[in-house]
Amino acid sequence: MEDKNYQRLLKMSFAGVYPHYLTKVEKKGRTKEEVDHIIHWLTGYGAKTLQQHLDNKTNFEDFFTQATINPNASKITGVICGYRVEDIEVPLMQQIRYLDKLVDELAKGKAMEKILRE
Incomplete structure (x- = not known):
């Protein structure tokens, strides 16, 4: 990825992208709770911590740097x-x-x- 685009993505607010995740899944009949469950699984964040990141408009870099990434995340493959x-x-x-x-x-x-690689 081009360095300029990468830096722009890292500084982007997670709270700014989160509603797009919700819209994408809700259009297909899935729920906010399922999105949150996926985020909890991947990052180790509980509901309170996730909400704090949303309220604080944490950027992607800090959001993922502070996370405890699930060890099974390496099983995620595809394009x-x-x-x-x-x-x-x-x-x-x-x-x-x-x-x-x-x-x-x-x-x-x-x-x-299957999503959670169980």
Whole structure:
């Protein structure tokens, strides 16, 4: 990814993108609770901490740097935004794309057990 675009993405507010995740899945009959469950699974954040990040408009860099990424996240594979997530070399970018991929799978109707790599 081009450095300028990468830096712009890192500074983007997670709270600014979160509603887009919700819109994407709700159009397909999925719920906010399911999106939050995915975020909790990936980041280790509880409901209160997630809400604090949303309220504080935490940027993506801080959101993922402060997270405890699930060890099973490395099982997330596939293409999102034109990139194969398992081949992304920059860990922070890979984590951002992991979340994009999980939300995409939820919107496509995949079972929660499969999304969470259980």
